[in-house]
Amino acid sequence: MINLPPAAIFILGAFLIPFLKGRAKQAYLLLIPVIAFTDLIYMQEGMHFVYKFLDYNLIFARVDKLSMVFGYVFVIMAFAGILYALHVKNDGEHMASFFYIGSSLGAVFAGDLFTLFIFWEIMAFSSVFLIWYQKEKAALDAGFRYILVHIFGGLCLLGGIILHLANTGSIEFGLTEYGSLASYLILIGFILNAAVPPLSAWLSDAYPEATVTGAVFLTAYTTKTAVYVLARAFPGVEILVWLGAVMAVYGVIYAVLENDIRRLLAYHIISQVGYMVAGVGIGTTLAINGSSAHAFCHILYKALLFMGAGAVIYMTGKRKLTELGGVYKTMPITLILYMVGGFSISAVPLFSGFVSKSMVVAASAESHLSLAWLMLVLASSGTFLHTGLKLPYFTFFAKDSGIRAKEPPLNMLLGMGFLAFLCIFIGVYPAVLYNILPYPAEFVPYTGQHISETLQILLFTALGFFLLLRHLAGTPTISLDTDWFYRKGAKAFVWFINNPIANFSKLTEKIFFDKIPSSLARFVRYPGEVERRSPVGTAVLLATIFLLIYFIIFIRR
Numbered sequence: 206m207i208n209l210p211p212a213a214i215f216i217l218g219a220f221l222i223p224f225l226k227g228r229a230k231q232a233y234l235l236l237i238p239v240i241a242f243t244d245l246i247y248m249q250e251g252m253h254f255v256y257k258f259l260d261y262n263l264i265f266a267r268v269d270k271l272s273m274v275f276g277y278v279f280v281i282m283a284f285a286g287i288l289y290a291l292h293v294k295n296d297g298e299h300m301a302s303f304f305y306i307g308s309s310l311g312a313v314f315a316g317d318l319f320t321l322f323i324f325w326e327i328m329a330f331s332s333v334f335l336i337w338y339q340k341e342k343a344a345l346d347a348g349f350r351y352i353l354v355h356i357f358g359g360l361c362l363l364g365g366i367i368l369h370l371a372n373t374g375s376i377e378f379g380l381t382e383y384g385s386l387a388s389y390l391i392l393i394g395f396i397l398n399a400a401v402p403p404l405s406a407w408l409s410d411a412y413p414e415a416t417v418t419g420a421v422f423l424t425a426y427t428t429k430t431a432v433y434v435l436a437r438a439f440p441g442v443e444i445l446v447w448l449g450a451v452m453a454v455y456g457v458i459y460a461v462l463e464n465d466i467r468r469l470l471a472y473h474i475i476s477q478v479g480y481m482v483a484g485v486g487i488g489t490t491l492a493i494n495g496s497s498a499h500a501f502c503h504i505l506y507k508a509l510l511f512m513g514a515g516a517v518i519y520m521t522g523k524r525k526l527t528e529l530g531g532v533y534k535t536m537p538i539t540l541i542l543y544m545v546g547g548f549s550i551s552a553v554p555l556f557s558g559f560v561s562k563s564m565v566v567a568a569s570a571e572s573h574l575s576l577a578w579l580m581l582v583l584a585s586s587g588t589f590l591h592t593g594l595k596l597p598y599f600t601f602f603a604k605d606s607g608i609r610a611k612e613p614p615l616n617m618l619l620g621m622g623f624l625a626f627l628c629i630f631i632g633v634y635p636a637v638l639y640n641i642l643p644y645p646a647e648f649v650p651y652t653g654q655h656i657s658e659t660l661q662i663l664l665f666t667a668l669g670f671f672l673l674l675r676h677l678a679g680t681p682t683i684s685l686d687t688d689w690f691y692r693k694g695a696k697a698f699v700w701f702i703n704n705p706i707a708n709f710s711k712l713t714e715k716i717f718f719d720k721i722p723s724s725l726a727r728f729v730r731y732p733g734e735v736e737r738r739s740p741v742g743t744a745v746l747l748a749t750i751f752l753l754i755y756f757i758i759f760i761r762r
Contacts, residue, residue, distance in 0.1 A: 441488025
């Protein structure tokens with residue numbers, strides 16, 4: 206029997222946080238995801254918590270294998286992220302995290318479009334506080350841009366839902382026929398949250414400005430919730446194949462240019478989500494399994510990477526590759542745990558990324574999508590180059606910066622260690638993951654051919670890295686992404702409103718409400734009047750003029 210929607214456990218649980226102190230609060234924070242995971246274990250397939258609203262059914266718990274695989278990893282990530290953030294004293298940040306986790310789970314288990322939209326918007330408005338709680342100008346500015354972009358995406362989604370309801374009479378959330386205006390708007394709302402270029406700059410702009418612990422939660426939920434809804438509504442839509450392939454390469458290219466360690470990792474979120482979006486577009490059972498498996502693994506290793514980068518920032522106060530170096534001497538445990546994430550995202554054998562990413566690549570080959578296959582393979586090489594080699598080399602090794610920071614607090618190391626264990630465990634025993642995928646998984650990752658091909662790519666990438674090492678060093682530059690257009694466009698729009706439009710408005714007001722009435726008033730003064738104008742006379746004259754124009758235009762027809 207299902208006891209409670211997982212979303213409710215986190216959302217309702219958030220309200221008790223301010224009333225607890227010390228160890229009791231820490232225990233409570235960790236207890237909530239444990240309760241939620243237990244709740245998931247006892248969930249039964251089907252529609253639960255169905256409520257009648259007007260003539261429609263609102264479904265808060267649609268349980269099947271697709272929703273469960275995302276539900277499991279969301280709750281596991283919640284436990285790891287909360288453990289990593291236990292030292293945080295800000296109750297508001299903890300509450301924002303709980304609302305964010307809960308709303309993401311609500312979106313995953315939503316069985317109708319209205320319920321999905323409600324949780325979709327809660328997810329956007331709760332997550333922005335994880336950025337704003339950094340309390341720096343850059344964070345505040347990035348947060349405002351973040352929420353404005355997501356409001357736009359939410360409006361597109363709502364418009365699509367309303368049109369879909371008008372066309373079909375149904376609000377059921379499921380397979381959506383692609384080709385109508387409603388489907389286009391819904392798809393735009395989904396791919397914006399998936400960070401598909403050119404609608405992706407909000408991610409690389411905002412995530413690096415979030416709090417150290419808030420960024421860890423941000424990496425896990427928004428984009429992966431988008432992957433889930435795409436898999437639910439638009440499997441097999443061909444345009445997603447090419448959008449995903451472009452994402453995979455796009456994120457890697459921008460990572461080349463980055464000097465900020467969290468911006469570099471943020472661009473690799475875009476790249477890795479590209480594999481998932483491409484898998485949804487391919488639409489075969491292997492591809493959908495691959496997208497789901499890769500979303501599961503990505504949440505774990507990307508959170509681990511952001512934890513490692515966050516630990517460095519938290520202990521050193523530095524976030525640029527050009528400001529770091531030699532940190533391994535005093536932070537060796539952080540280095541080792543980070544490298545587990547680096548090997549996982551790079552699809553090194555015996556790590557989680559190897560058993561998930563290869564499913565999507567194999568699906569593209571089986572579907573004879575040669576160009577997409579090539580783009581995904583090239584992106585994999587670039588991922589290892591920058592996340593697995595460049596970032597750890599210039600952060601922990603390279604030229605000694607003289608920084609002698611110690612290891613982060615124990616809870617941060619435990620959170621990293623927990624995720625590192627899962628990355629290795631899934632890489633060694635992929636059946637644990639494959640058994641919970643939406644379709645029966647017959648994929649075998651550990652074949653001689655697959656291992657040899659992967660090792661060749663990784664070794665040649667490593668060789669290229671060390672040969673070109675001097676050219677790959679970070680430089681203190683700023684990369685311009687597609688957000689340049691709406692940043693400049695917004696400024697141009699404000700200038701246009703404040704200058705030409707405002708001046709034109711003042712001019713017309715002066716002409717039509719000052720000059721013309723004062724001139725015409727001379728002809729409508731009553732006898733004996735010299736200075737005082739007659740408003741009645743002016744009104745009569747203007748009415749006469751309009752009537753004359755009307756007769757000239759319409760009567761003559």
